[in-house]
Amino acid sequence: MAEGTLAKLARIRGGELSAAENVASALERIQELDRRINSFIELNPNALAEAEAVDRKIKRGERVGKLAGLTIGVKSNINVAGLRATCASRTLQNYVSPYDAEVIKRIRAEDGIIIGMNNMDEFACGSSGETSAFGPTDNPAAPGHIPGGSSSGGAAAIAARLCDLCLGTDTGGSIRNPASHCGIVGLKPTYGLVPRQGLIDLGMSLDQIGPLSADVAGTALLLETIAGRSDNECIMLKVDRVNYSELLREKSLKGMRIGISEKFSELTDPAIMKVIDGQIEKLRDLGAEIVEVDLPNLERGLSAYYLIVSVEFFSGTRKFDGRKYGRRIEDVCGEEVLRRILRGRYISQKEYRGKFYQRALQVRTLVRRELLAAFERVDVIVGPTVPKLPHRLGTKITPMEMYAYDYLTVPANLAGICAGVVNAGRVNGIPVGLQVQGRVLGEPEVLRVMQALEAAG
Amino acid sequence: MNIKIGFEVHQQIATRRKMYCNCPTNYQDVPPNTNVCPICTGMPGAKPLPPNQRAVEAAVEIALMLGCRVYTNQTIYIQRKHYDYPDLPSGYQRTSLPLAGGGSLLGVRIREIHLEEDPGQYDPLGGNVDYNRSGIPLVEIVTEPDMKSPEEARNFLRALVRVLEYTGKVRPEAGGAMRADVNISLEGGGRVEVKNVNSIKGAYRALRYEVIRQREKLKRGLSVERETRAFLESQMVTVPMRVKETEEDYRYIPDPDIFPLILDEGWVEKIRERMAEPPHLRESRLISEYKITRAAAEVIVSERELADLYEAVAREVDPKLVAIWFRTRLKKVLNYMKLRAADIKFTPAQLAGLLRMVRDRQLTPEQGELVLRELAKHPAEPEKIIARLGLFPIKREELLPIIARVIEENQKAVEDYRSGKEEAINFLTGKVLQLTGRRADPREITRLLIEKIGKK
Amino acid sequence: MGERLREIERSAEEIIQTFLKSTENLPEMKETYYSLEAYNVVRPDGEPSPEEERRKFRERFISIMPRSDEKGNLRVEVATWLKER
Numbered sequence: 002m003a004e005g006t007l008a009k010l011a012r013i014r015g016g017e018l019s020a021a022e023n024v025a026s027a028l029e030r031i032q033e034l035d036r037r038i039n040s041f042i043e044l045n046p047n048a049l050a051e052a053e054a055v056d057r058k059i060k061r062g063e064r065v066g067k068l069a070g071l072t073i074g075v076k077s078n079i080n081v082a083g084l085r086a087t088c089a090s091r092t093l094q095n096y097v098s099p100y101d102a103e104v105i106k107r108i109r110a111e112d113g114i115i116i117g118m119n120n121m122d123e124f125a126c127g128s129s130g131e132t133s134a135f136g137p138t139d140n141p142a143a144p145g146h147i148p149g150g151s152s153s154g155g156a157a158a159i160a161a162r163l164c165d166l167c168l169g170t171d172t173g174g175s176i177r178n179p180a181s182h183c184g185i186v187g188l189k190p191t192y193g194l195v196p197r198q199g200l201i202d203l204g205m206s207l208d209q210i211g212p213l214s215a216d217v218a219g220t221a222l223l224l225e226t227i228a229g230r231s232d233n234e235c236i237m238l239k240v241d242r243v244n245y246s247e248l249l250r251e252k253s254l255k256g257m258r259i260g261i262s263e264k265f266s267e268l269t270d271p272a273i274m275k276v277i278d279g280q281i282e283k284l285r286d287l288g289a290e291i292v293e294v295d296l297p298n299l300e301r302g303l304s305a306y307y308l309i310v311s312v313e314f315f316s317g318t319r320k321f322d323g324r325k326y327g328r329r330i331e332d333v334c335g336e337e338v339l340r341r342i343l344r345g346r347y348i349s350q351k352e353y354r355g356k357f358y359q360r361a362l363q364v365r366t367l368v369r370r371e372l373l374a375a376f377e378r379v380d381v382i383v384g385p386t387v388p389k390l391p392h393r394l395g396t397k398i399t400p401m402e403m404y405a406y407d408y409l410t411v412p413a414n415l416a417g418i419c420a421g422v423v424n425a426g427r428v429n430g431i432p433v434g435l436q437v438q439g440r441v442l443g444e445p446e447v448l449r450v451m452q453a454l455e456a457a458g
Numbered sequence: 459m460n461i462k463i464g465f466e467v468h469q470q471i472a473t474r475r476k477m478y479c480n481c482p483t484n485y486q487d488v489p490p491n492t493n494v495c496p497i498c499t500g501m502p503g504a505k506p507l508p509p510n511q512r513a514v515e516a517a518v519e520i521a522l523m524l525g526c527r528v529y530t531n532q533t534i535y536i537q538r539k540h541y542d543y544p545d546l547p548s549g550y551q552r553t554s555l556p557l558a559g560g561g562s563l564l565g566v567r568i569r570e571i572h573l574e575e576d577p578g579q580y581d582p583l584g585g586n587v588d589y590n591r592s593g594i595p596l597v598e599i600v601t602e603p604d605m606k607s608p609e610e611a612r613n614f615l616r617a618l619v620r621v622l623e624y625t626g627k628v629r630p631e632a633g634g635a636m637r638a639d640v641n642i643s644l645e646g647g648g649r650v651e652v653k654n655v656n657s658i659k660g661a662y663r664a665l666r667y668e669v670i671r672q673r674e675k676l677k678r679g680l681s682v683e684r685e686t687r688a689f690l691e692s693q694m695v696t697v698p699m700r701v702k703e704t705e706e707d708y709r710y711i712p713d714p715d716i717f718p719l720i721l722d723e724g725w726v727e728k729i730r731e732r733m734a735e736p737p738h739l740r741e742s743r744l745i746s747e748y749k750i751t752r753a754a755a756e757v758i759v760s761e762r763e764l765a766d767l768y769e770a771v772a773r774e775v776d777p778k779l780v781a782i783w784f785r786t787r788l789k790k791v792l793n794y795m796k797l798r799a800a801d802i803k804f805t806p807a808q809l810a811g812l813l814r815m816v817r818d819r820q821l822t823p824e825q826g827e828l829v830l831r832e833l834a835k836h837p838a839e840p841e842k843i844i845a846r847l848g849l850f851p852i853k854r855e856e857l858l859p860i861i862a863r864v865i866e867e868n869q870k871a872v873e874d875y876r877s878g879k880e881e882a883i884n885f886l887t888g889k890v891l892q893l894t895g896r897r898a899d900p901r902e903i904t905r906l907l908i909e910k911i912g913k914k
Numbered sequence: 915m916g917e918r919l920r921e922i923e924r925s926a927e928e929i930i931q932t933f934l935k936s937t938e939n940l941p942e943m944k945e946t947y948y949s950l951e952a953y954n955v956v957r958p959d960g961e962p963s964p965e966e967e968r969r970k971f972r973e974r975f976i977s978i979m980p981r982s983d984e985k986g987n988l989r990v991e992v993a994t995w996l997k998e999r
Contacts (some may be wrong), residue, residue, distance in 0.1 A: 028755075080503045083975070088947035090744075093502065099495045099974030102503060192949035198495075201503040205714035206949055234505040235716050235955055236948070301940075304933035311926075316711060317551025319540055320500045324587075324990045325980045336922055344926040349709040357930065358711070360937060369946060398927050401932070417949030473959045482962035490986040495963065495971055512959035533953075544990040582993030586983060712947050717955045 003162055006071070006219035007246075013070040016059060020052035020070030020114065023165075027072045027116055031163050038139045040157040042077055043085050044117040056114045067226055072095040073108060074167040075157045077118045078125055079210065080199040081105050083114075088201055089133035090123045096326050102199020103234070104168065104210050104227040109228050116164050120154030124336045125170060125203040125335030126314070127151050128178050128406040129392070134335065142184040143431045147391045149179030149406075150204075155213045156183040166223045167213040172203045173306050174386075174410025176211045180422040181386035181434025186220045186451065187213045191441050192417035193238040195224075196231040202317035204310035205354040207414040217423065217452045221245040224444065240442065243321055248445045254453050255288035257446070260379035262296045268408050269388045276426040276433045277385045283457045284383070284450070294375040294382060298367050299412055305364035306411040307404060308348060312358050315345025340400065376418075376440040381450050385409055386422050386436040390429075409436065419444050423451040459673065460645035463611045463665060464603035467618065468596045469628050470576065470635040471516045476593035477575045478506035478552065478716075485579075485590035498593035500547030505715050509536065513573060513595035514719065516627035517557055518729050520597055521571040523621050523736045528726045531651030534719040535712035536573075544587050545580035552713055553598075557721065563738070564617050567602040574598050597628075603641060608665035609638075615658045617738070624734050624762045640664055640689075644672045645683030652696050655689050664689040667696055734762055739908030744768070748777035754785040764799035775813045785815060787827045791834055804837035812840040822899035825849050852897040857890075861906050864889045872911055883907060 012018040028044070035041055045051075055070050075081055078088045080098040082105075087093045101109070108115065121130045130138040130153025140148040141161035148157045152169030156179030159167055162449035169176040171189035180187030188211045195210045202208060212223035222245075229242035261281060266274050285291055323329035331342065348357035374381060388408050392398060413420040418441055435454065439447035473483060479497035482488075496504035521528055534557060538550040554573040562569035578592035599618070605611040619636065622628045629635035634656050640771040642665060650668060655661045672682045687696040712718065735743070737759045744755045744765070758768045758781065772780045792799065812833065816826040821844070832843045844850065864886055865872055875882035883904055890903045976982050981989035 078503070080501075086502060088502075096502065097974075097978055099501060099971055099978060100504075198505045199503045200505075206947065235508045236505075236714070236950060238950060301936050304929050304936055307929045308814065308933055312711060313714060316538055316540065316550065316709075318548065319542070320502065322542065322549060323980070324498065324544060325988060326980070339919075340922050340926045343923055344930070346709070347926070348930065349711060351707050351709070357933070359945050361933065362947060363943045364937060364940070365946045366943050367940070393800075401928055404929060420464065475959055475962050480963040481923075481968065491972060491975065491988070492968065492986070493962075494975065495968060498974060508955045508957040510959055511956040514956060535947075580990070581987075584987075585992040586987035586989050588987050621924045714948065717948070717950075719956075720953045815916075 003215065005216050006165060006214060006222060009165065010069065010071060010222075014283065016066065018070075020055040020059075021049060023070050024048050024052040024072055024114055027164050030161075031117070034161055035163060038141055038157050038161055038163075039136050039137055039161060040154040040161070040355070041074065041117045042087055042120050042135050042154070042186070042282055045081075045084060045115050046271065047083075048072070048114050048116050051114050053063050055114070058112070066113070066195070067222060068108060068111040068113030068166070071113055071166055072116040072164040073113045073223075074117060074119045074156055074164045075105070075115055076121050076152050076167070076169050077392065078121065078170060078201040078203075079105065080169060080201070081115055081118065084118050084120070086201060087135070088124045089121045089135055089192055089452050090330075090335070090338065091134045091328065092321050092330045093327045094122075100199065103196035104233055105199065108168075113166070113226070119152070119158060119167060119169075120155060121380040122151035122175075122337075123335045124201070124314075124318075124338050125151040125172060125175055126341055128174065128403055130157070130179065131394065132335050140183055140391065143182070143391065146431060147182065149182035149387075149391060150236050151175040152179050152187075152213060156180055156185055156187065159183070159185045159213050159215055162215070165214070166219050166261065168210055168223070168227070170200060170203070170208055170210050170211045171410075172207045172209075172310060173407045173414050176213060177410050177420060177422040177434070177436060178406060179387050180213060181436070182391040182432060182436070184424045184427070184432030185213060185215055186217050186421070186423050186455070187211065188220050188224060188421035188444070188447070189413060189419060190224060190228060190444060191238070191419040192414075193236060194228045194240065194419070194442070194444075196227075196234055196237060197232065198234045202313070202413065204313040205317060206313060207306075207310060209414075216447060217455050218246065218249065220400055220421070220451075221249055221448050224292060238442070241440075243445070245444060245448055249452055250449055251449060252453065252456070253288065254284065254450065257289045257381070257450070258292050258379040259284055259289045259450070260292050260375055260382040261384060262294050262299070262382065264296045264299045265384040265409065268300060269385045270390060272428045273385050273387070273390065273433050276428060277383075277435055280425045280435050280454055281383060283454065287453055287457065289450075294374065294379060294421050296371055298364075298371055300408055300414045301364050302368040302415050303408050305361040305368070306407070306415060308344075308357055308361035309365065311341045311345035312349045313345070314341045315349060317343060337400070363414045368412050372412060372418060372438070373415040373440070376443075381443065382438040382444045383450065384436055386434040390431050390433075413438050417441060421447045421451050423454050425454070459667065461724060462603035462641075463605035463607050463608070463645050464641040465601045465611070465615070465661075466639040466641070467599040467600070467601075467615075468574065468576075468637045468639075469520075469599065469622055471513045471595040471597055472593055472627055473510050473512045473516075474631045475510055475818060477510050477573075478508065478593055479592065483594050485594065488590060490588035490590065493590045494592070498547065499589050500549070506552070506713075509573075509716065509719075510595055512627070513597075515729060516595075516625060517571060517573050517597045518721065518726060519625050519627060519733045520599070520622060521558030521561065522726075522730050522733060523625060524561035524563055524568045524571070524599070525736075526558035526568055526571060528558040528721060529556065530721045530723045530726055530852065532720065534721065536716045536718065537710045538713050539708040539710055541706060541708060542579070543580070545577040546593070547578060547589060547592055551575060551577060552716070554719070557719075564605045564614050564622065566614050568601050568607055569600045570703070571600075574596050578835040586762070598609070603643070608662050608669060611665055612658060612662040615661055619658065620737050620760065624737050626734065626762070642668050642672070644669070644676060644682065646676055647672050648684035650682065650684070651686045652689050653686060653699065660689060660691050660699045663694050664696055667694060671696070737765075740765055748772055748781065750778060750781035752784065754781040757785045757789055761799040763802065767799065767802065767806055771813065774807075774810035775817065779817060780813060787823070787830060791827065791831050795831070795834055797834060802834065804833045808840060815840060815844075819899075821849065825897070849897060852894050857894065857898055857903070859912055860890055860893050861903070864893065865907070865910055875911060
C-alpha cells in the first residue's frame with residue numbers, strides 16, 4: 002500500500018523527505034512511465050527550483066504551507082503563468098499563459114509544487130480521454146481501457162503515482178468519471194465554492210475545479226486550499242475557508258441519513274450495482290441509516306445538460322478567433338468540440354431560444370428541485386458514478402453512447418451541489434467508483450462518508 | 459418629405475476603474491495596451507469582476523434626468539451580445555437589459571437606457587487594435603425616430619450632451635467619449651443606419667448627406683434599401699458597410715459569469731434626491747423664480763456650474779442684473795479666455811461684490827468687465843483688483859475740465875453735432891475717454907458733453 | 915470537408931431530438947439560469963490596479979500576440995469593407 006498524502010506531508014515537513022527529492026522522483030517516474038500513459042502534456046521546468054525554495058524555508062524553520070513540497074498536476078484548461086494551457090487542443094497548442102488562475106495562486110501560497118499540465122479531453126468535451134490533440138491517455142488501473150474524462154490525465158497520473166495531487170475540472174462528471182474508472186478519489190465541489198478565475202470555460206454555469214488524489218485526505222487537503230470566497234470574480238459563494246481535514250477527524254457515521262434511489266439500478270449495469278450495493282451494506286454496518294429517495298426525473302437531465310453546455314460553450318469559444326493568441330477554433334478543433342459549437346450555435350438562435358435553451362433551463366429547475374427535496378430527508382445520496390464500465394481505448398462508439406456515461410453525474414452539476422467519488426471495488430479487474438452526492442456546501446458530510454468507506458477497505 | 463431620425467447614443471461614464479475589471483480608464487494618455495489585464499483583453503479563462511457600482515448609479519441618474527421610468531423590482535440581466543469584430547476581445551459585448559425607459563427630451567421620446575462596455579480601438583485602415591479602451595463603462599441611450607430634420611437632430615444632441623454633463627458623471631464629449639449610431643428613413647425608403655459618428659457636427663453632416671442621397675435615389679425611382687453605412691468624417695460622406703443588411707442574430711444569453719441586477723425603488727429615490735436638477739427643468743425654474751428672460755436662462759443653464767454660480771450670486775444682488783451680466787459680459791469673458799464654468803476659480807461672493815459696485819455706480823459697466831476679466835485670470839477681492847488696475851472712478855470735478863478742453867480742441871466736431879450730425883458726439887466722447895484713462899462712464903461723458911455744448 | 919461537417923451537424927442534432935422527446939409532456943416552469951441565486955453583486959469604483967501588475971501582464975500579453983507593432987498594438991486584418999473602396 003503506497004504512502005498516504007498526510008504521511009508524506011509529515012515526512013517533508015519533518016525534514017525526512019526533501020521537497021526536491023519528492024519532485025525528482027516524480028519526474029523520474031514520469032520519465033519512466035508517462036510515455037505509455039500520456040497523462041502529462043507539459044512539465045514545469047522550474048519545479049525543482051521551486052521545491053528547493055520550499056526546502057530552504059523548512060531548513061530555516063520558517064512556516065511552510067499546507068501543501069509543502071507536494072507535487073501537483075494541473076489540468077490543461079487552467080492557466081499557470083509560463084506554462085501552456087493548451088486545453089489539449091491545436092487551438093491553444095502554443096498558448097503560454099500570461100497569468101495564474103486564482104486556484105494556482107492559492108496552491109503556490111501553500112507551497113504546493115506544480116509539476117506539469119495534465120492531458121485531458123479537448124476543451125473538456127469528452128468522457129473518455131480519447132479526444133486530446135496530444136494523443137489518448139491510458140488507464141493505469143485497467144491498462145488498455147479508457148481512463149475516463151475529461152480530467153483523464155489527472156486521474157491517470159494519480160493512479161500511476163506520478164504525482165501527489167491533481168487539479169481537475171467537472172462540468173458534467175469530468176472529475177468523478179475518471180476517478181471512478183481509475184479507482185482513485187475525486188470531488189466536484191459545490192458550484193461557486195472554488196474560484197473559476199483562470200479556468201478556460203466549458204459551461205460557465207456548471208464548471209467547477211476540484212481535487213483528484215489517491216486518498217480522501219489528499220482531496221480534503223487540496224479542497225481546503227482552493228475553496229473559499231474570492232473578490233476577484235462575481236459568481237462566488239460568500240463563504241470562508243473551511244478546514245475539511247480538521248472536520249475529517251470526526252469519523253463516525255452514526256445517525257447519518259444516507260439516500261439511495263431505485264433510479265440508479267434502472268440506469269446502471271447490474272455488475273456495477275452489485276459492487277455499489279456491497280458498499281451500501283458497509284455503510285449500514287457503520288451505523289448509517291439508509292433511506293430510499295425518489296428521483297423520478299433524473300435521466301431527463303442528460304439531454305438538458307448537453308443543450309445547456311453547448312450554448313455556453315459556443316459563447317465561451319467566441320474569443321478563440323486567432324487574433325490575440327492561438328488559432329481560430331473552428332479551423333483546427335476536433336470533432337466533438339466542433340459538434341458542441343455547432344449545436345450551441347444552432348439552438349441559441351433567436352427563433353429557437355424558447356424551444357431549446359430556455360426549455361432545457363426549465364428541466365434544470367426540475368432536476369434541481371428533485372435533488373434538493375431529497376436532501377430534506379437525507380444528508381448524502383450514494384450510488385454508482387457511471388452506468389457502464391469503461392470501454393477499451395479506440396473502440397468506436399457513437400456520440401450518444403459517449404454521452405450516456407454522464408447520466409449519473411450531470412444531475413449534480415445541474416443542481417450545483419457537491420459530489421465525490423471513492424473506489425468501491427472492481428468488476429473484471431476494472432475499477433468501479435461509488436459516488437457520494439451532498440447538498441450545497443455539504444462537503445464535510447460527503448468527505449466523511451468517503452473516508453469511512455475508504456477505511457472499511 | 460417625411461423624415462424620421464433616431465439615435466443610439468453611446469456615452470462613456472466617468473469612472474476610475476473599468477466596468478468589469480480594475481484597470482484605469484485614462485486610455486488616451488498611455489501607450490497602446492497599457493491599461494489592460496486578462497479580463498479586458500479576453501484572455502482564455504478570464505472572468506469579469508462584479509460590475510462597477512458607480513457606472514450603474516450614473517446610468518440610473520442619467521435615466522432620471524431624461525424623465526425616464528426606472529425599471530425597479532425586475533430582474534435585469536447583463537447579457538452577452540455575440541458578434542465577430544477585431545475590437546471585441548471576447549467575441550461578445552456585455553450589455554444589460556434596459557434599466558429605464560419612457561422618457562423624453564425636447565419632445566423626442568427616449569425608448570430605453572442600458573449599460574454596456576466599450577470595445578477596444580480598432581484602426582481598420584492600419585489593421586491594429588489597442589485594448590486600453592476595452593471595458594470602459596458606457597451608457598446607451600436609444601431614442602424613438604421622432605426627429606424630423608438634421609437641424610432638430612443636432613439640437614437634440616446638444617441638449618442631450620448638456621443633460622449628460624449636468625450629472626457630472628460622464629467623460630467630456632471631446633475625443634470620442636460620445637458616439638452615436640444614427641438612423642434615418644425617408645418616406646418611401648428603408649431605414650439606413652449610419653454607425654459610429656463621433657461628434658455632433660459629424661452627426662449633422664452625416665444626416666444632411668443622407669437626406670440628399672436618399673432623396674435623390676427616391677426621386678429617380680430607385681429604392682432605398684435598409685442597410686448599414688459608415689460615416690467618413692474626413693470626406694463627409696457615408697459609405698456602405700454591408701451590401702445587404704441582414705439582421706444579425708446576436709444570440710443573446712444572460713451572462714452566466716455576472717449576477718443580474720434588481721434595482722430597488724428606495725435606492726433610486728435616493729439618487730433622484732441627490733442628483734443635479736436637469737437643465738431643461740432648471741431653465742424653466744430660473745425664469746419663473748428669478749423673473750429673467752429665456753435668453754438669459756438658456757445661457758445660464760448651458761453649464762451646470764454656471765447655473766450654480768448664478769443662483770449663488772443672485773441671492774446677494776438683483777437677479778435680473780446678474781442675469782444680464784451672465785448673458786453678456788461674463789459669457790464674453792469666459793469665451794475669450796476659453797474657460798469652462800467648471801474652471802472658474804473666483805467665488806460667488808467676489809462676483810457679487812463686483813456687481814454690487816456696478817449697481818451702485820462705483821464702477822462703470824465697462825470697468826466692471828475689465829475687473830471681471832482680471833477676476834477670471836487672478837481671483838481676488840474686487841477692491842484689490844480695482845486698486846491694482848487703477849480704476850478708481852473719476853470724480854465729477856476732474857471730469858468737467860477735461861470735457862471743456864475736448865470741446866475747445868475739437869470745434870469742428872462740436873459744430874457738426876450742432877448742425878445735426880449725431881455721430882459727432884461719439885467722436886467727442888471717445889476723445890474724453892482717452893483722456894480719462896477709461897475711468898469714466900461713457901454715458902455720463904456724453905450726457906455732460908451734450909449739456910455743455912448745449913449751453914454754449 | 916463538407917461531408918464531414920454535415921455528418922457532425924447531423925450527429926449534433928441527435929441529442930436535441932432526444933431532448934424534445936423526453937420533454938414532450940413536461941409542463942412549463944421557471945428557468946434556472948444560475949446555480950447560485952444572488953443579485954446586485956457590484957464593486958465600488960476606486961483606485962485602479964497597480965501599474966507594476968499591469969506592466970508584467972503587458973509584457974506577457976504582447977509576447978503571445980501573433981503579430982504586434984513597436985508601440986504594442988495588436989496587428990490584425992485590415993477592414994474588408996474598406997478594401998473595396
